Amino acid sequence: MSLKDLISPFYVWQRAFEKPYTQKHPIQERPGAPRYRGFHVNVLEECVGCGTCETICQNHAIDMVQVEGLEPKPGDSGLRPKFDYGRCCWCALCVDICTTRSLRMSNHYAWITEDPTDFNFIAGADNMSWNGEEYGYRRDDDYHLLRGERVKMEMLAxxxxxxxxxxxxxxxxxxxxxxxxxxxxxxxxxxxxxxxxxxxxxxxxxxxxxxxxxxxxxxxxxxxxxxxxxxxxxxxxxxxxxxxxxxxxxxxxxxxxxxxxxxxxxxxxxILGDEVVENGKQVAIVGAGPGGLSAAYYLRRQGYGVTVFEAQARAGGMLRYGVPSYRLPDNQLDKDIEYIRSLGVEVRFNTCIGREVQFAELIDDYDAVFMAIGLNVPSSLRVKGEDHPRVLSGLQVLDDVASDKNPGVGKNVAVIGGGNVAMDAARVSRRMGANVTVLYRRRIADMPADPEEIHESQAEGCTFVTQAIPVEIKDADNPDQVTIVWGEAEMVADEKGGRPRPVLQEDRMHEETYDCIISAIGQGGSLDFIPGDYRDQIEFKWGKFVPGDYQQTALQKLFVGGDIANNTADAISAIEDGHHAARGIHKFLTGELVA
Amino acid sequence: MIYAKRRKRMSTQEHNAPIDLESGKYVKIWQGPQHPGITGNMALELVLNGDEVVDCKTHVGYLHRGFEKLMERRTFIQNFPIVCRIAVPEPTFNEYLYAAAVEELAGIESPQRAQWLRTLNLELMRLASYLMWLGGIGASFGQATIYQWTVTHRDYVLDLFEEMTGARVYHMYIVPGGVRAGLPEGFEDRARAVLDGVERLLNEIEKVLFKNVVFKARAKGLGIISKEMVDPYGIVGPNARAAGFTRDLRRDEPYLVYDQLDFDVVTGTESDAYARAKVRHQEMREGIRMMRQILEQMPTDGPFQAKMPNVLHWEVPAGETYVKAECTRGEYGYYLVTDGSQYLRRVHVRGPSYTHAIAVMEKLAVGTNIADIAGLMVSLHTYPPEIER
Amino acid sequence: MSNDPKSIIEELSDHYQISEIKEQKADLLLLKIPKEDAVQFIRELRDGQNYTHLAFMTVIDYIESGIFTLTYMLHNYAAHHNIAVHVDIDREQTEMESIHELWVHAATYQRELREMYGIRFPGSPRLDDDFCLEGWDEIPPMRREFDTVSYSRERFFDREGRITTDPREHMKQIMYPIHTDND
Known part of the structure; x- marks a missing residue:
């Protein structure tokens, strides 16, 4: 034992003169680090209630619950996460995986309450002292538990x-x-x-x-x-x-x-195991488009005899005649249709109601009728001279192409409109070697066409002229051509809060000549074949049917659907209308549905 | 009741020298599970002859939470917040090893920057853990002041963790695929200041503890691990290094960025409580040296997370692996078996305390004075949760 | 004596029926050995090939095949190399030769495996002493058929007032109830 070893420990005494490490109460003076994982915060307006936080929580500390004042709406379930701090381990995986990044944490250290039920709370909805605190844990920008990039699909150049x-x-x-x-x-x-x-x-x-x-x-x-x-x-x-x-x-x-x-x-x-056991009842369907054939499929599966009346020579409706084959090849449409027909659905082609068969016959001869006739009358441009022979309708062009006929668009084409039919007419014209200019009243962002369609039209070399309002159509010097007068438009905010309106600028007019103008600004329906005494029993609005529950009309046997009976006018809505009408017809014919 | 049950079992043991408790010669006492001289919740069942221990049995299970079982029933990402709890004062090694094992089986490589951040995290952890241990060894030999000093400085390290990871104790920072974030602004300077402070503290402790006549007298010669004991007992880490084995996974089987760092493997000649403390004390200095290099050399931008599948449906291909790292107590390892599903088939967590606190402790305790049991225990540096998992 | 693990295995293959050899990575080799030869084989690795360190031993439950696969993780400090020795044993006749004479701490592992999986290692010291569990009378809890959730449900209760709602179902109930009745 050395003397040094005996003295050395007394070194500790020098500490008596140093400033102590400890901090004085209250400890609240020391805030958590900026990324400290404190208590949960949820920005209610950004949260969409997807419940992914609940899924990843290994402690089962999260419930999705209803919050007063929040109703489900498209893209938002209206539910919000409720945290059980009896189970939470503050790992913040819920924060990391949050799809909207609405879920965060404050950097609050302590929470003391005498009531244990307080520790089961809805972040963001319940009034917590740390709501709105500036700092706390957030998912880092460069750290992801979900993959944001879509897998690219190969496409034709x-x-x-x-x-x-x-x-x-x-x-x-x-x-x-x-x-x-x-x-x-x-x-x-x-x-x-x-x-x-x-x-x-x-x-x-x-x-x-x-x-x-x-x-x-x-x-x-x-x-x-x-x-x-x-x-x-x-x-x-x-x-x-x-x-x-x-x-x-x-x-x-x-x-x-x-x-x-x-x-x-x-x-x-x-694979589908569809067995048809005939139940003896007969249903007539008008229109072999997606709505009509969808109803046919679900009715047939339940044993109904189904007869479909189709004005055209082929089935598919707008899918056949309105969608070009570079987007939907014929054989793919046929794949769907053939399967439906293979269940024993009879289709009478080239049969038009009011011509070959009368409306009243359907109502009398069948147990129920489902009508999904679609929209096939092009809307008018409502400008002077639009009946010029070189003004073609978009639908007609697509119809011709689908039927292997040459629509004769020429070398220079103007397409008027911003919907899918306009895009398709433009792209079809490009494929026939034409230079194409698309004229649209509003901006590209306002176009009702699918963004992919717009993008591909541009990629294929269609020129887009937006905020262009057609004013007049007149003869060109060459009788095989046509001249359009159009004016530039300014977008003006709508006082009522609707979308901005294009307003024609009279001082900025243009005049151009094309081989043809393709008008594709929408289409309407024709209900002339319904005799007056039936008409009075049915509700219409803006030239369309207004169906009740299960697509039923006041004329109880008549169910309607598809573009002629809804405002979305797309295939998937027509399909649901058909399916829903099939549910309704079944309920109606089994006495379950009381109109 | 329990006493009677245990006594009955003991009497059937043939390999022990027969100890007749009824003879009046012996006293049986329990040290733990609640006892200031026990490292964590475990118990030593000691039989004394006078003040000399003649038999020791380690009892664990007070912290058994069934982690390995839990992990078989959670998805790969859901296990990430669980593993840190397997060694309370040293959670980060669990995070790293679990992540590394899953990445190996899933064929994911974490980016360079993540590897530097992980290394920094692990070395900070080693420092924090050693600081707590250093206090423990001081306190168990009556030098409670040391404990106050080291725990203070440990708290400064925890402040760094709070800044870097968002939490002080269970950091949950090293996630399969990388880490959760880079370093916050100005972290490097604050870290250097903390390291400087700890270095000063180590110099003081050198004077106050290691040159202390009381500590020397009690720790030297206590619980000697002979060279011959090391392999048959599976002894690793500082306990083995103090006996003269230059074994350190950071040097022998370099992982992360250890092959880019300059450091020495500290060894002793005879592994008694004093030598083991000395080795750890010196390793802290090496750790500080390493961290200064890391702060100097690490990349400050670039990705810190690998491209990952959606963790909600993550299936790892069937396989098995064993991944290990040098924690403060030696070889810490994760053995993972996957079967191609979204869940682990099996995980085994290998912690050094498993042998150090049971087989080794039970042997070294015999012949030791009861007053030194706490010091011996701490000198082996054991954490019960990694034993019972 | 060679340090190359592959030649070690080749050499030992003359005397032992080694199967399912897989090099997981440069420093980890997996292999399987029949139960009868296992302890002798492990002894050979320890004494003859310098695999002197038992890192751990454990078991994997392949309940669907009725097999417990024991894993002995051995390490060679000089070569910095691991060999995982696998031994299949019957999940019902759970008995395996003890290796406590090779490594002292193996007895603790064997005690744990007895408690957690019900595997017997005759002769292993204090084999029947409790390890973690005291007064446990259920099946060994680490066996895969032991269901932790139902065990907990039987003994504990959930916090009151905890009800969760499925977003998809909730939206259906409120936004489109009649579009989903069955056809």
């Missing part, structure tokens, strides 16, 4: 696409489809927005698992036009996909296609 009517989008490979399906958070917010309420998360799961047969069965529960919708659906589901808040939404439409593309048509019957 625009210059290649212009050479033919070959399908532009090539579809996902199996691996790509799985990869894209992997991005889904399975919240199901999309289901409410899909007009047909397809079980989207469920069929996406089958893609992930590679079980396409199960996928097909799920698709056919709500949609017998899955091959078609997998290509040209307006996919409103994608607009509400919560993954889209911090990245690109799931490619729901392409995933549907991924399933159908992998199941051969010959195996449908065996």
């Amino acid at each position: 625009p210059e290649e696409g212009l050479k033919s009517f070959e399908e532009v989008m090539k579809g996902y490979t199996e691996e790509q489809a799985k990869d894209e399906a992997d991005r889904c958070v399975e919240c199901g917010l999309c289901v409410a927005t899909c007009p047909a309420h397809m079980s989207i998360p469920d069929y996406i799961k089958t893609v992930r698992e590679g079980d396409y047969e199960k996928g097909l069965r799920i698709l056919y529960e709500t949609n017998p036009f899955s091959s078609t919708c997998g290509r040209i659906c307006t996919h409103r589901c994608e607009e509400v996909c919560p993954v889209g808040h911090q990245g690109e939404p799931l490619a729901i439409r392409w995933l549907k296609r991924a399933i159908v593309d992998r199941v051969p048509r010959e195996r449908y019957r065996e």
Whole structure:
């Protein structure tokens, strides 16, 4: 033992003269670090109630609950997470995975309360002292638990696409489809927005698992036009996909296609197990478009005898005559239609109600009638000279092309309109070698066409002239040409809060000459074939049917649907109308539905 | 009742020298599970002859939460907040090893920057853990002042953790695929200041503890681990290094960025309580040296997370691996078995305390004075939760 | 004596029936050995091949095949190399030769495996002493058929007032109830 060792410990005494480490009470003076994981905060207006926080919580500390004043709406379940701090471990995985980034944490250290039930609270809704605090844990910008980038789909190069009517989008490979399906958070917010309420998360799961047969069965529960919708659906589901808040939404439409593309048509019957047991009742359906044939499918499955009356020579309606084959190849539409017909659905082609068959006959001869005749009368431009022979309708051009006829558009074409028909007419004209100018009253962002269609039209070399209002159409010097006078428009805010209105600027007029003008600003329906005494019993508005519950009209036997009876006028709404009418007809004919 | 049950079991043991408790010669006492001289919640069942321990049995289970079982029933991402709880004062090693094992099986490589951040995190953790231990060894030999000093400085390290990870104790920072965030503004300077402070403290402790006649007298010669004991007992880390083994996974099987750092493996000659303390004390200095290099060299931008699948459906291909790291107590390891599903088939967490606190402690306790049991225990540096998992 | 693990295995293959050899990474080799030869094989690795460190031993429950696969993780400090020795044993006839004479701490692992999986290692010291559990009378809890959730449900109760709502179902009830009745 050395003397040094005996003295050394007394070094400790020098500390007596140092400033103490400890801080004085109250400890609240010391705030948490800026990224400290304190207590939960939720920005209620940004949260969409997808419940992904609940899914990832390994402690079961989160419930999704209703909050006063929040109702479900498209893209928002109206539910909000409620936290049980008896279970929470403050790992903040819920914050990391939050699809909208509305969920955060404050940097608050302590929370003391005498009532343990307080520790079960709705972040953001309940009044907490830390709400609105500046700092606390947030997901870092460079850190992700969800994948924001959509898997790209191979497509025909625009210059290649212009050479033919070959399908532009090539579809996902199996691996790509799985990869894209992997991005889904399975919240199901999309289901409410899909007009047909397809079980989207469920069929996406089958893609992930590679079980396409199960996928097909799920698709056919709500949609017998899955091959078609997998290509040209307006996919409103994608607009509400919560993954889209911090990245690109799931490619729901392409995933549907991924399933159908992998199941051969010959195996449908065996996979779907559709058995028809005749129940002896007969239903007439007018229109072999998506609405009519969808009703036919669901009615046939329940044993109804189904006869479809179709004015055209082929089935498919607008899908056949209004959608060009580079977006929806004929054989894919046929795949859907053939399967429906294979269940014993009779289709009478070239049969027009009011001409070959009378409306009254249908009402008298059948137990019920479903009418889905679509819109096939082009809307008028309402400008002077629009009956010029070189003004073609967009629908007519598409119809001609679908029927292998040459619409004769010429070399220089102006298309008027901003919807899908306008885009299709433009792209079809490009494929026939024309230079195409698209004239639209408003801005590109206002166009009702699918963004993909707009994008592809531009890629294929169509020139877009927006905020252009047609004023007059007149003869050109060359009798095979036509001249249009149009004026520039300014967008003026609407006082009533609606979308901005284009206002013609009289001092900025243009005059141009084209080989033809394709008018594609919308279409209406024709209901002239319904005799007056029936007419009086049915409700109409703006030239369309107004159906009640289950698509039924006041004329009890008559159910209506599709473009002629809804305001969305797309295939998927027509399909749901048909399905819903089939439910209604079944209820009506089994006495369940009391009108 | 329990007493009778245990006594009955003991009497059936043939390998122990027969101890007749009825003879009146012996006293049986329980040290723990609530006892200031026990490291965490465990218990030593001691039989004394006078003040000399003649038999020791370690009892664990007071902290058994069934982590390995829980982890078989949670998804790969959901296990991430669980693992840190397996070694309370040293959670980060669990986070790193779990992440590294999952990444290996899933074929994911974490970016360079994440590897530097992870290394920094692990070395900070080592420092915090050693600071607490240093206080413990002081306190268990009656030098409670040391404890007050070291726990204070540990708190400064925890402040750094709070800044870097968002939490003081359970950081949940190293996530499969990378880390959750980069360093906050100005962190490097604040970290250097804390390291400088700890270094000064280590110099003071050198004077106050290691040159202290009382500590020397009690710790030297206490609980000697002979060289021959090391492998048959599975002894690792500072306990083995103090006996002269230059074994350190950071140097022998470099992981993360340790191969880019300059450091020495500290060893002793005879592993008694004093030598083990000395090795750890010196390792803290090495750790500080390493962290200064990291703060100097680490990249300050670039990704810190690998491209990941959607964690909600994450399936890891079937396989198995064993990943290890040098924690303060030695070889800490995660053995993972996957079967291609969204869940682990099996995870085994290998902590050094498993042998140090049971087989080694039970052997070293025999012949020790009861007053030194706490010091011996602490000198082995054990954490019960990693034993019972 | 070679340090190359592959040649070690080759050499030992003459005397032992080694199967399922897999090099997981440069420093980890996995292999399987029949139950009867396992302890002798492990002894050989320890004494003859310098695998002197038992990092841990544990078991994997393959309930669907009725097998427990024991894993002995051995380490060679000189070569910095691990060998995981796997041994399949019957999940019902759960008995395995003890290795407590090779490594002292193996007895603790064996005690734990007895308690948590019900595997017997005859001769292992204090095998039947409780490890973590005291007064446990259920099946060994780490076996896969032991269901922790139902065990907890039987003994504890959930906090009152905790009800969750599924977003998809909730939206359906409120936004489109009649569009979903069955066809």
